[in-house]
Amino acid sequence: DFGANLPAITMFWIGISEFVRQKFGFVVMTLCGAIVLIALAGRTHQGRYASHWLRLKIWGVGQAFNAASMARFCRSLGVLLSGKAPVDSSIELASATCGNAVLEAAALDAMESVRSGTRLALAFEMTGYFSGLFCWLIQVSEDRGDTHQAFLDLAKTYDERFSRYSHAMMSILGPIILFVMALIVVSVILSLYLPIFSLADAISGQ
Numbered sequence: 067d068f069g070a071n072l073p074a075i076t077m078f079w080i081g082i083s084e085f086v087r088q089k090f091g092f093v094v095m096t097l098c099g100a101i102v103l104i105a106l107a108g109r110t111h112q113g114r115y116a117s118h119w120l121r122l123k124i125w126g127v128g129q130a131f132n133a134a135s136m137a138r139f140c141r142s143l144g145v146l147l148s149g150k151a152p153v154d155s156s157i158e159l160a161s162a163t164c165g166n167a168v169l170e171a172a173a174l175d176a177m178e179s180v181r182s183g184t185r186l187a188l189a190f191e192m193t194g195y196f197s198g199l200f201c202w203l204i205q206v207s208e209d210r211g212d213t214h215q216a217f218l219d220l221a222k223t224y225d226e227r228f229s230r231y232s233h234a235m236m237s238i239l240g241p242i243i244l245f246v247m248a249l250i251v252v253s254v255i256l257s258l259y260l261p262i263f264s265l266a267d268a269i270s271g272q
Contacts, residue, residue: 070264076257115167122168126238130231135166137224139173144217154181169195186213 072080086093107113122128142163146156154177161173172195179189187205190196200220207216 073257073260073264075253076261079254079257111167115171118167122166126231126235130228130235131166132169133224133228133231135164135169137221137228139164139166139169140217140224141221144214144221147214147217153186172196 104117108117118131121131139160142160143156146159147153151159157173157177157180161170161177164170164173172193175193176186176189176196179192180186184192185205186208187201190204191198191201203216203220204213207213
């Protein structure tokens with residue numbers, strides 16, 4: 067009424083409010099459609115692979131996801147090998163339990179190499195997914211003749227690594243979430259009170 071402009075932060079929240087009020091149905095339909103598309107894509111092999119590949123590329127999340135899937139894979143493979151199951155069949159069965167499509171594809175590639183006569187450590191190394199330390203430990207265990215125990219020990223190592231990554235992520239994400247929430251609350255309060263504080267200047271200017 068006094069011809070003064072509202073503060074920028076107030077206009078920002080008013081703009082968001084107007085957008086949500088006018089486009090609420092569109093926003094809800096868009097979100098629902100995106101969720102349905104993601105769910106449908108996750109049921110296909112290509113969609114699942116792409117989703118897991120992207121997850122592995124996210125800092126923190128990727129390391130924790132890889133550690134958890136590697137722990138499951140190594141534990142399953144170690145148990146199968148300790149039961150004197152064939153190596154190639156053991157790799158195939160263990161890959162199905164890892165919950166990681168990228169790791170599963172790499173393990174199946176290693177299985178094919180093993181079936182063609184390649185040593186186990188070299189077969190894992192040729193995939194490009196498994197670390198050098200992992201392949202070296204498997205090579206040493208092959209020479210000793212206790213490959214199954216090496217996989218069980220690696221499973222424990224990856225379990226501990228997953229716990230460390232999870233703890234580190236929670237330690238970092240907790241303060242970040244609190245900071246973002248505090249920033250939103252403060253900005254909303256400022257958007258409400260700044261026009262009141264500037265009202266006297268608008269009246270005197272009138």
